[in-house]
Amino acid sequence: MSDIIDSTDAFVMNLFKDKLPNNFVYHNYTHSKRVYKSINDIIEESQINVKDATVLKLAALLHDTGYTETRDGHEEVSAKIARKFLKSQNVDEEIIEGVVKCIIATKFDVDPKDSMEEMIKDADSSHFGKKYFDEASEFLRQEYKLQGIKEYTANEWRNENINVLVKKHQYYSEYAMNKWQPQKEKNLANLIKEKKKLKKTRKKEDMKAQLKAKYKEASPDRGIQSFYRVALRNHIKLSDIADTKANILLSVNAIIISLVLSNLLSKLDSNDFLVIPTAIFVLSSATTMILSVIATRPNVTRGEFTKEDVANKSVNLAFFGNFHKMELSQFEWAMEELLKDREYIYSSLTKDLYFLGKVLDRKYRILRTTYTIFVIGTIISIISFGISFYISGHPVEVPTIEVN
Incomplete structure (x- = not known):
């Protein structure tokens, strides 16, 4: 078988x-x-x-x-x-x-x-x-x-x-x-x-999906989140631009004053007619420098908050100036309280956006005045030099400045 x-x-x-x-x-x-x-x-x-x-x-x-x-x-x-x-x-x-x-x-x-x-x-x-x-x-x-x-x-x-x-x-x-x-x-x-x-x-x-959907319904739309993100980023960029402009004015006028003092100051004894235009030129440049410094000068805040401030939602924890003197444990506690409350989070962002706007307003107002003084001072200085040369009988020409 x-x-x-x-x-x-x-x-x-x-x-x-x-x-x-x-x-x-x-x-x-x-x-x-x-x-x-x-x-x-x-x-x-x-x-x-x-x-x-x-x-x-x-x-x-x-x-x-x-x-x-x-x-x-x-x-x-x-x-x-x-x-x-x-x-x-x-x-x-x-x-x-x-x-x-x-x-x-x-x-x-x-x-x-x-x-x-x-x-x-x-x-x-x-x-x-x-x-x-x-x-x-x-x-x-x-x-x-x-x-x-x-x-x-x-x-x-x-x-x-x-x-x-x-x-x-x-x-x-x-x-x-x-x-x-x-x-x-x-x-x-x-x-x-x-x-x-x-x-x-x-x-x-399924439960996670339900909770996620529920949370999504309870949370702000993405459009609101995008608004805060874009607005804050734009404000920070504008602040950087303002600082850059102030630094440029500060550097330019520092060079101008340095050259004027080193080249014209020694000639004033024998050329009295240059005193007034030189003074106007130096004064306008110095004023421009001072305003540039004021525009970029940071404000010092107290850097502290109390539990009552957190409870009343009156402290903005998004800005370092409100907590830089606090202990780490106190700051961590405050952040936990902040993150528990969605309204508090967006209230802090709103405050941060508002005060950034206030700072920008101050910077750009000062910068506008600074640029105006710089332009007017330069024009008046040139006119003064021309008038001085005319009155003194010297040829009208802008004195040359030798760069050492």
């Missing part, structure tokens, strides 16, 4: 290799050999005769050969292929009929009628009670997807497996009940545990 088993094994392997499409990643030769191994395990622990054992082994190898021609009704096609092949091998008719009967019994929705059918059905579904259940199940899911039967999500496939294990499948033989049923129950428990875990995770995600 071992010869017919070997011949059948070789026949099935070659048949699948030549005719089975590549998208059968579960129902293939590997699956047939797995069923064959499982039926051997059952046979070894069961008291059956050699003929029945041969029938079961042949049925295990041949039960899915019909997939080479069709998926629907493949059991009947497998039975025909088995009958034709076994007849060609001069196998006893009784064995052939037994094989055909066992193959038809592998239909998932058919109840077994005797112990032989129970054994072959248990062997065909042995993966339900094996540790490699997840792997085998995933191959079946991919096969459905590749063949366009149905594309299951991971959650849908988990639910489908739970439904099959609970409602549609059972083991019949004594061996399967003793050896495979415990692992089947573990596999089922793992599926249920994963389902509960996923449900719990989704519940948390």
Whole structure:
């Protein structure tokens, strides 16, 4: 009998290799050999005769050969292929009929009628009670997807497996009940545990989404946040521009005064007519420098606040001048109170924006006056030099200044 088993094994392997499409990643030769191994395990622990054992082994190898021609009704096609092949091998008719009967019994929705059918059905579904259940199940899911039967999500496939294990499948033989049923129950428990875990995770995600939506509704629109961000940034840029302008005036006039004092001062004794225009020139430059310094001079604040100030929301913690003298612990406490209150946060930003505007107003007013004095002083100085030269009888020309 071992010869017919070997011949059948070789026949099935070659048949699948030549005719089975590549998208059968579960129902293939590997699956047939797995069923064959499982039926051997059952046979070894069961008291059956050699003929029945041969029938079961042949049925295990041949039960899915019909997939080479069709998926629907493949059991009947497998039975025909088995009958034709076994007849060609001069196998006893009784064995052939037994094989055909066992193959038809592998239909998932058919109840077994005797112990032989129970054994072959248990062997065909042995993966339900094996540790490699997840792997085998995933191959079946991919096969459905590749063949366009149905594309299951991971959650849908988990639910489908739970439904099959609970409602549609059972083991019949004594061996399967003793050896495979415990692992089947573990596999089922793992599926249920994963389902509960996923449900719990989704519940948390839904809750987070609800809280996020609620917080978003309660919080200001992004347009308000963008307004504060852009307004504060623009005010800071304008402040930088004002400081730059003041520094330019300060530097230019410092150079002018330095050159005037070093070149004209020594000539005033012999040129009295230059005293008044030089004084006007130096005075306008000095005034310009003083106003430039005033424009950029920082204001010193007290740098302290009290708990009452925080409670009354009267202190602006967005500005360093209000807290630079405070202890770190007090500042951290105040910031925690600030961050708890959305209205306080935006009130602080509003105050910061307002006082930045006040500072800018002061800077630009002083700078405007400074530029005016610088321009007028320069014009008056030039006119004064011209008048002085005219009155004194000297040629009208601006005295040259030598740069050392």
